[in-house]
Amino acid sequence: MNYRFLFSTLLFCCFANLKAQQPNVVWIVSEDNSKHYMKLFDAHGVHTPNIEKLAQNGIQFNRAFSNAAVCCAARSSIITGVFGPKLATHYHRSEQKVTLPENIKMFPEYLRDAGYYTSNNAKEDYNIHKSNEVWDDSSNKASWRNRKKGQPFFHVYNIGTTHEGSLHFSQKEMETLKTETALESVFVQPNHPQTKTFSYTNAFYRDRIIKMDAEVGEVIRELERDNLLESTIIFYYGDHGGVLPNSKGYLKETGLHVPLVVSVPEKYQNLSPFSSGTATNTFVSFIDFSATVLNLAGITIPETIDGTPFLGTNISKNTLQNNETYGYADRFDEKYDMVRSLRKGNLKYIRNFQPFMVDGLMNNYRYKQLAYKEWKALFDTGKLNDIQSQFFKPKVAEELYDVENDPYETINLANNPAYQKSLKQLRKNLSGWMRSMPDLSLFPENYIIDEAFNDPITFGTAHKKEISNYLKIANLQLIPFEKAKPKLAKYLDSSDDLERYWALITCSSFSTQAAVFSNQIQQIMRSDSLLINRMRAAEFFGITGILDSSNYLTEMLYDSTNEKEALLILNTIALQQDYYQKYQFNIDIKKLDKAVFNNKLIQERLKYLNHELQY
Incomplete structure (x- = not known):
C-alpha cells in the first residue's frame, strides 16, 4: 500500500473539509x-x-x-x-x-x-x-x-x-x-x-x-x-x-x-x-x-x-x-478643517483644532441640497434661534455632550463644573490616541503628500516627537491666554516652520486676546519662509480685524505653485469673505499657476468666489 499517497489524500480531504467549514x-x-x-x-x-x-x-x-x-x-x-x-x-x-x-x-x-x-x-x-x-x-x-x-x-x-x-x-x-x-x-x-x-x-x-x-x-x-x-x-x-x-x-x-x-x-x-x-x-x-x-x-x-x-x-x-470610539474629520472636497472626537459611554468629546473655522463654510457639493441653501439664507436674515445658528458661527476648542440625553449635540457641557473631571479625562485620552498613531494631520496636507504618501508609517514613526510637540502647541488653545502667552511668544519665533504654523493657528483661536503679538505676526505675514505661515498670519488679521490682510492673501494665492497649498489659501479667503471682515476678493485667474488653476477643487472655490456659484 502506498502510505504516502494515502496520507496525502487524507490530508487533502481534511484541508478541504476545513475550508468547507x-x-x-x-x-x-x-x-x-x-x-x-x-x-x-x-x-x-x-x-x-x-x-x-x-x-x-x-x-x-x-x-x-x-x-x-x-x-x-x-x-x-x-x-x-x-x-x-x-x-x-x-x-x-x-x-x-x-x-x-x-x-x-x-x-x-x-x-x-x-x-x-x-x-x-x-x-x-x-x-x-x-x-x-x-x-x-x-x-x-x-x-x-x-x-x-x-x-x-x-x-x-x-x-x-x-x-x-x-x-x-x-x-x-x-x-x-x-x-x-x-x-x-x-x-x-x-x-x-x-x-x-x-x-x-x-x-x-x-x-x-x-x-x-x-x-x-x-x-x-x-x-x-x-x-x-x-x-x-x-x-x-x-x-x-x-x-x-x-x-x-x-x-x-x-x-x-x-x-x-x-x-x-x-x-x-x-x-x-x-x-x-x-x-x-x-x-x-x-x-x-x-x-x-x-x-x-x-x-x-x-x-x-x-x-x-x-x-x-x-x-x-x-x-x-x-465602550469608546474615535472619529476624525479633515478636508472634505474643497473645505478644510481639523476635528477629532472621542465618544466614551454616553459622553461625546469633540476637539476643534481650528475653532475659528465655521462648519457652514461653502462646500459646493453640500450646497446643491435645498435644505443647506435655505438654512444659510435663514441665518443671513436672522431667522434662526441660537441652536440653529451654531452651524454658521465660529466654534469653540472643546465640545462635550451627553448624547443619550442630547442626541443632536445642542448643549455643550465643556464649561459645566459637574463635567470637568470627565472632560479632562477625555481630553487626555484623545491626545494620547493622536500621539500613539501618530496623527499626521499635525502636518499640513501639502507637506504630507510630498513627504509621506510613499510610506506614511515610516514617516510618522520618524516624526513622532515633532508631531507630539505640534500637538502640545495646539493644545495651548485649552488653557487661559495669559498662561499660554509666554509659550506662544517662543513658538512664534521658532526656527521650526511648523512650530510657527501651530502657534499662528493657536493665536487665531484666541482671536483679539492675541493682539499683543500683532507686530510679530505681521512680520511673519510679510516675510516668513513658508507660504502657508504667511497665510496663517494673514488669517489671524482677517479674524481679528486688526488690519486688512485681503491683498496679502490674494498675492499669496498667486505665489503658490502647490495645489493643496493654494486650496488651503482659498479656504481662508472664503472664510474671510463670508464670515469675518466680509472682504471682497477679486481674483485674477490669469495670475494663477497653471497646475493650481487646473485643479478641480480649486475651480470649485474660484467659481464661488467669482460669483459663478451661490449659496
Missing part, C-alpha cells in the same frame, strides 16, 4: 445613512422590514460607528483596519493616493491567501493605491456565483440609493413630487429650521431608506435562492452617517453613528458571543471590521491592524468591554 461573509452596505432614520434604531425612523427581519435572526448593534464621516476616508479605514490619520488616508477626496507599506494590506488579500473568493459590487473609493490581489472581481457584475465550486467567499454589495446626491432635487421637484412619508408627521431635528423644506427633505430621505431596504432584501433573497443562507454570515451597515445638513462630513452622531445588523447562521453560532435575535450596546467601529472578518475566517489577524474583532473564535462578552 469556513463561513461565507457578505457585506450589504448602504451609503450615507446614520442610524437615526430607521425605526429599528431610532423612534423617529421608518420601518425597514428586510433589515428588521435580519435583526430578528441576528444581532442588532446599537453602538456601531464609522471612524470618519465621509466616504473614502471611512472606506479606507475599513479596507485596511488602520486609522486614517496614521496612514494619511483621511482626506476627502484625495486626488493623490497613498502607497501602503509592504506589511499593510487591504484585508481581502488575506482572505484570498486563505482560499476565499473575494468580490466587490462595486464601489471602492479608497485613498490608496490598490493591489491587484485584493479582489477576484470588483465590478458591477461581481458576484459570489463566479467562484469555484465549494469555495468560501467574501462579497460586498454596495447600495447607492441613499447617497447624498439623491437629495439634490430642485425647488420645482420639491413642489411637484409627493413623498410616501407624510410631511406633517416627519421629525426635524432641533438644530435644523422647522420649515417645509426640511420636512420635505426628511420625508424624501426616509423614502430612500425604504427603497434601500427593499434592495437589501433582494440581496438576501439571492443568497436564499442559491441555498447559501445557512453557510453565510451577513452584515448590513451604513458606510457612514448622513446625509441631511451637518451630518455627512461632520463628527456629530448623525455623521458617525451607523446602523449595523449581523446575521449568524445556526451552524456558526459558536463564532458569536451574542444570541440570535438580541441587541447589544457593545461599541464597535469600522476599524474593527477587517479584524472581525479575518477572525470569522480563522485567519491570524496581522499586528498592523488597529482594530479588534467582535465576532469569531475566542470572543466572548467578557472580552468585549469596549
